Amino acid sequence: MPIRVLPPNLVNRIAAGEVIERPASAVKELVENAIDAGARNIEVTLRDGGRGLIAVADDGLGMTPAELALAVERHATSKLPDDDLVNIATLGFRGEALPSIGAVGRLTITSRKSGAAEAWRISVDGGAKGAPEPAALSAGTRVELRDLFFATPARLKFLKAVRTELDHAADIINRLAMAYPEIAFALFDDARAVLRYAPGGDLLADAAAARLARLSQVMGRDFADNALPIDTLRESVRLSGYIGLPTLNRATSAQQYLFVNGRPVRDRLLQGAVRGAYQDFLARDRHPLVALFVDLPAEEVDVNVHPTKAEVRFRDPGLVRGLIVGASKHALAAAGHRASTTVSLAALGSFRPGERPLSAANSWRPQHGSGPRGFGEQTAALYAPYDLPSVDPRTTDMSGLHAPSAPPAADGAPVAAHPLGAARAQLHETYIIAQTADGLVIVDQHAAHERLVYERMKTALAQAGIARQVLLIPAVVELDEAAAQRIVSRRGELAELGLVIEAFGPGAVVVREVPALLGATDTTGLIRDLADELAEFGQALSLKERLEQICGTMACHGSVRAGRRLAPAEMDALLREMEATPHSGQCNHGRPTYVELKLADIERLFGRR
Numbered sequence: 001m002p003i004r005v006l007p008p009n010l011v012n013r014i015a016a017g018e019v020i021e022r023p024a025s026a027v028k029e030l031v032e033n034a035i036d037a038g039a040r041n042i043e044v045t046l047r048d049g050g051r052g053l054i055a056v057a058d059d060g061l062g063m064t065p066a067e068l069a070l071a072v073e074r075h076a077t078s079k080l081p082d083d084d085l086v087n088i089a090t091l092g093f094r095g096e097a098l099p100s101i102g103a104v105g106r107l108t109i110t111s112r113k114s115g116a117a118e119a120w121r122i123s124v125d126g127g128a129k130g131a132p133e134p135a136a137l138s139a140g141t142r143v144e145l146r147d148l149f150f151a152t153p154a155r156l157k158f159l160k161a162v163r164t165e166l167d168h169a170a171d172i173i174n175r176l177a178m179a180y181p182e183i184a185f186a187l188f189d190d191a192r193a194v195l196r197y198a199p200g201g202d203l204l205a206d207a208a209a210a211r212l213a214r215l216s217q218v219m220g221r222d223f224a225d226n227a228l229p230i231d232t233l234r235e236s237v238r239l240s241g242y243i244g245l246p247t248l249n250r251a252t253s254a255q256q257y258l259f260v261n262g263r264p265v266r267d268r269l270l271q272g273a274v275r276g277a278y279q280d281f282l283a284r285d286r287h288p289l290v291a292l293f294v295d296l297p298a299e300e301v302d303v304n305v306h307p308t309k310a311e312v313r314f315r316d317p318g319l320v321r322g323l324i325v326g327a328s329k330h331a332l333a334a335a336g337h338r339a340s341t342t343v344s345l346a347a348l349g350s351f352r353p354g355e356r357p358l359s360a361a362n363s364w365r366p367q368h369g370s371g372p373r374g375f376g377e378q379t380a381a382l383y384a385p386y387d388l389p390s391v392d393p394r395t396t397d398m399s400g401l402h403a404p405s406a407p408p409a410a411d412g413a414p415v416a417a418h419p420l421g422a423a424r425a426q427l428h429e430t431y432i433i434a435q436t437a438d439g440l441v442i443v444d445q446h447a448a449h450e451r452l453v454y455e456r457m458k459t460a461l462a463q464a465g466i467a468r469q470v471l472l473i474p475a476v477v478e479l480d481e482a483a484a485q486r487i488v489s490r491r492g493e494l495a496e497l498g499l500v501i502e503a504f505g506p507g508a509v510v511v512r513e514v515p516a517l518l519g520a521t522d523t524t525g526l527i528r529d530l531a532d533e534l535a536e537f538g539q540a541l542s543l544k545e546r547l548e549q550i551c552g553t554m555a556c557h558g559s560v561r562a563g564r565r566l567a568p569a570e571m572d573a574l575l576r577e578m579e580a581t582p583h584s585g586q587c588n589h590g591r592p593t594y595v596e597l598k599l600a601d602i603e604r605l606f607g608r609r
Ligand SMILES: Nc1ncnc2c1ncn2[C@@H]1O[C@H](COP(=O)(O)OP(=O)(O)OP(=O)(O)O)[C@@H](O)[C@H]1O
Pocket: 029, 033, 034, 037, 058, 060, 061, 062, 063, 071, 072, 076, 077, 078, 079, 091, 092, 093, 094, 095, 096, 097, 098, 099, 141
């Protein structure tokens, strides 16, 4: 068969295959164009989940008829004025989106250049381009895409239910809305408003306040109430945003929003960093809520590595990962014993007869302050069965934990001084009831104690260094040459973590000592995983993470199990230690260690308010 250059229309369809996967991808491209055009108001309308119609209207700069004609040509863009692929300040830069969309649907763009007397329109119908003609539009640009994928029936078959496609589009708009709080966004399903985000308004003077307001519009009041601010700079990388308390968690990572230079991304490196930061506080199958913004000089990141720009490549991935893990852990530690307000809301909710959990599918809908969202899911997570691993508690040092470290509040003494109050009773040999200044606290003694023991072990680990254990028979691990080299080059760091290795020919290492805490571990698996992670992140974090995991398992067994009767002084000592210990608001699996009920809430339960 002869080699030939493909006709432009086919080229555009092939390009669309990569970029326009479903209606939401077209929404993303069109909304990004509106943002790049300086719009302050962006309105999206879908019909039939986007299959019938996708319309995006903006009040941005607009285009002249000549610009309209160019905009739908392949590789035509106004966004790379200096032929510079490094300093990209816009969301778009490839000049591919409009011709691709025009090749797989019926595209009409109507636009009025700012200051121009009239508007113009151009159409591209399955790749056939028309000529610009006069049209009516007061300002900005309105793009309409009908019959998406009519020209590529194979794609059409893969579309999901209308509802699913609408959800995907809403997610795209949510993510962009979080990155641009100064812009108003709306999404309509036919005539019904699905999302509506007002611009920051008065808040615009204060960018941080505007951002928090938008985040709480998108992620709900719960998040805003239970989020810890992050704002930190390392070298030239700035990390800002909010991370949720561990007790506010979800079954999926869908509520993790990550941005790089104003661009929403789903980057594995960043997601891995978030997991790393929380792995100490959450069970593997629970996920925190976060909205994190990484800003760094354009030359430090390549945004041209993924067809839909969803992933980026950092020049120094270790730095970015370290920044996220470090700053998040720091913020979580500073939150002390705080558990999220949703815990007590969930507890109160389960008291109220007839309270219906909101369905998780509804969770992206705007909430109008009518109560906590994701309610049912959270309650379910809180009361999930608690399985204890069946290992022996060996090395856990329990001494000192029960010594009353602070004078217990005698009956009748003022209790306001302590956030967790004074212990009043123990119920079912499992729960401690304490009276606080304005309510009561119920502590799960096992969960609380487990956390305290765990934090102790971590401190010991940090202070005394990690005890090593010499392998009687050194283990030789075969790797590929590059992997072996990576491992050997980090020898010093690994030794600090208790792992002593040496090079063993070009493609192998020999392991002489391992961290004692790991016990009889699969050395080969550990080294191979480490080599992979070093390749990806340039950091030996996973070993630390593994150690913490082991601490967690041991702590669980060294703890006061449910079922042990505690003396009043012991109970008060536990409360005081919780107050003084970071992360004591949740156990190692993200469940709360205590629930606080305010008097006002209790009065409401009894109809006194
Ligand atoms: N809503 C709009 N308002 C004003 N100009 C627009 C709008 N949409 C597109 N344009 C113009 O059309 C050009 C082509 O848009 P297109 O989306 O195809 O490419 P791009 O945004 O430059 O790059 P990318 O393919 O990465 O999105 C843009 O560079 C811009 O000049």
